[in-house]
Amino acid sequence: MKLLFRESHEWAAIDGKIAKVGISDHAQKELGDLVFINLPEVGMTVSAGDVLCDVESVKAVSDLYAPVSGKVVKVNDELEGAPELINQDAMGSWICEIEVTDVPNDLMDEAAYNKFIKE
Amino acid sequence: MINRLKVIEAEGFYPYKNQAIERYLLDTCEDGEMILYLWANDKTVFIGKNQNAFIECNLAALSRDGGFLARRFTGGGAVYHDKGNVNFTFIASKQDYDIANQFDIMMNAMRLLGFNASLSGRNDVLIEGKKFSGNAFYKSEDACLHHGTILINSDYAAFSEYLNVSKVKLNAKGVKSVASRVTNLSEYRSDITAQEVKESLKTSLKARYKDAAITTVTEEELPRPAIEALTRHFSDERYTRGDNVFYDVAFEYRYEWGVADVRLGFNGSVIEKAKIYSDTLDTESVELKEKLLTGTDILKSVDPRIQDIIEAYGAK
Structure with missing residues (x-):
């Protein structure tokens, strides 16, 4: 399994053809308490960098971006009534699974991402 | 760094067209630009992006009285708009967007008019402990938006009539509104007008960015097909009633x-x-x-x- 991060703070845990996608702990802190999540639709095709879905926190409505290209094959319905799970455990709360067709080369590994957010 | 200001005032009170203009300005915002859009709606219950219209609003009463239901693309709770209310929208690219700075411009505009406004929490601006301005925010990778209401002499009491008092227990999804103590600026200065408030916001913005070039844009200068398409989107019942939420x-x-x-x-x-x-x-x-x-x-x-x-x- 390979864990990669996008500059806009989404992560992709890639295992073979499937990537679980979520947002980083840093992103969850920046967003503040989440009150709503509009999950992506199963079956939709995204290119890396496309808007994947959006979340509403007590601070703002924010778009989330697809870290990889591919097709959304599964969404985490558990989050629908309980977006606060992301605040509690951002790295453990996957939002959707994407069947990967392309991984852009500007994604960062965990060490590089941790350095990036400190800058 | 912001070096260009763009100011635009809505000419009509049709909420969906006003929203369309706002969205268009957001989608076309360029780096280095700060956009100030001033607008007002006629009789509108304006709900947050992820609210359940059926729970928040007595749709039958609202449509009986010729009111509109509109849905923001920003979050938060339901507010009431009428011509006694002015909305302001700040739009800037991600690196120039700064909520504290924008609130400062807005509160300075209030100070210029003689009102002693204070910020409360993340979203509200108060005068003597009562809310006269609610604010909401949207962030994308390109441009960000901060908009808020300013109650001047709004008939906000009418709002309570359109609030849903459904006895039906709905365990529906969606973001619920929070009630707060509300006031009009006219309570503190009876001769205050919407135009004065708008001018003051412009003055305060210009004072903040003394060296920036200013362009005033009129509605006619915006591309009609784009505005019309967006107006259709915002007026579509499937969007306003929020079927995706409900x-x-x-x-x-x-x-x-x-x-x-x-x-x-x-x-x-x-x-x-x-x-x-x-x-x-x-x-x-x-x-x-x-x-x-x-x-x-x-x-x-x-x-x-x-x-x-x-x-x-x-x-x-």
């Missing part, structure tokens, strides 16, 4: 004359809410189907007149 499933159903767009909300296997969007002129038959669907337990025997819709759902 209904559990959406699917297409082909019948002999065309295609209908069906939305169903379930409680277990029982259909609690049904809405059919179709361009058929036979609205009576559509309404009948909606009525028959509501309350149907799809696991039990189904009225033959809606059998085909249930099958279309099953095939989905």
Whole structure:
């Protein structure tokens, strides 16, 4: 399994053809308490960098971006009534699974991402 | 760094067109630009992006009185707009967007008018402990937006009439509104006008960015097809009523004359809410189907007149 991060703070845990996608702990802190999540639709095709879905926190409505290209094959319905799970455990709360067709080369590994957010 | 200011004032009070202009400005915002958009709506219940319109608003009373239901693309709770209210929108690219700075511009504008405003929490601006301005925010990778209301001499008491007081217990999804103590600026200065407030916001913005070039844009200068398309989007019932928030499933159903767009909300296997969007002129038959669907337990025997819709759902 390979864990990669996008500059806009989404992560992709890639295992073979499937990537679980979520947002980083840093992103969850920046967003503040989440009150709503509009999950992506199963079956939709995204290119890396496309808007994947959006979340509403007590601070703002924010778009989330697809870290990889591919097709959304599964969404985490558990989050629908309980977006606060992301605040509690951002790295453990996957939002959707994407069947990967392309991984852009500007994604960062965990060490590089941790350095990036400190800058 | 912000080196260009763009100021635009809405000319009409039609909420969906005003929203369309706002969205257009957001989508076309360039680096180095700070956009200030000033607008007002006629009689509108303006709900947050992820709110349930049916819970937040007494839609029957609102439409009876000729009011509008509009949905923001920003979060938060329901507010009431009328011509006694001015809305301001700040738009800037991600690196120039700064909520504290924007609030500062707004509060300075209030100070110039003699009001002693203070910030409360993340969203509200108060005068003597009462809220006269609610604010909401949107962030994308390109441009960000901060907009807020300013109550001047709004008939916000009318709002309470449109608030839903449904006794029905709905365990629906969606963001709930929070009530707060509200006031008009006219309570503190009876001669205050919307125009004065708008001018003061412009003055305060210009004072903040003394060296920036200013352009004033009129509605006519915006591309009509784009504004019209966005106006259609914001006025579409499927958007304002928020079917994506409210209904559990959406699917297409082909019948002999065309295609209908069906939305169903379930409680277990029982259909609690049904809405059919179709361009058929036979609205009576559509309404009948909606009525028959509501309350149907799809696991039990189904009225033959809606059998085909249930099958279309099953095939989905």
